[in-house]
Amino acid sequence: MYNQFDYRLLLGKRKHDTMIEPFDDEYYMKRALREAEQAFAEGEIPVGAVVVCQNKIISRGHNLTETLNDVTAHAEMQVITAAANLLGGKYLTGCTLYITLEPCTMCAGALGWSQISRIVYGAADEKRGFLKFAPLALHPKTEIRGGILQNECALLMKRFFEQRR
Numbered sequence: 001m002y003n004q005f006d007y008r009l010l011l012g013k014r015k016h017d018t019m020i021e022p023f024d025d026e027y028y029m030k031r032a033l034r035e036a037e038q039a040f041a042e043g044e045i046p047v048g049a050v051v052v053c054q055n056k057i058i059s060r061g062h063n064l065t066e067t068l069n070d071v072t073a074h075a076e077m078q079v080i081t082a083a084a085n086l087l088g089g090k091y092l093t094g095c096t097l098y099i100t101l102e103p104c105t106m107c108a109g110a111l112g113w114s115q116i117s118r119i120v121y122g123a124a125d126e127k128r129g130f131l132k133f134a135p136l137a138l139h140p141k142t143e144i145r146g147g148i149l150q151n152e153c154a155l156l157m158k159r160f161f162e163q164r165r
């Protein structure tokens with residue numbers, strides 16, 4: 001057991017640890033946003049993603065539907081495949097996906113098959129998002145968190161579609 005003095009020291013140490021720890025959801029969403037910006041620059045709908053395992057980015061990618069002429073080439077599909085290749089197994093248990101836009105029903109299905117442990121998304125997608133159409137598509141143990149840097153993520157999409165008009 002700690003006496004009062006030691007306990008305060010311990011709290012102080014913890015506080016310091018969290019101050020120097022940059023690896024939070026916002027940090028990784030910024031990395032996903034960087035991928036989305038890359039998509040934007042390539043004329044692709046600007047959605048970006050990274051997969052994180054034990055605080056390391058193990059795959060990153062963005063939407064490639066125009067480049068590949070493939071309607072299934074969403075950012076999630078790219079990073080799921082790349083992460084599984086890197087890990088050498090098909091399941092992404094213990095991994096977190098950071099994605100700038102709420103996944104669609106197709107990607108939610110794929111993420112369900114991957115058994116990924118956690119999904120963090122930026123902007124909601126009212127039109128094609130899975131939460132409205134297929135809320136049970138994910139693996140039952142998958143945790144989901146939305147709205148991280150949602151304004152930045154949504155603004156990139158808005159700018160893209162305004163430019164195309």
Ligand code: ZN
Nearest residue numbers: 074103104107
């Ligand atoms: Zn999708």
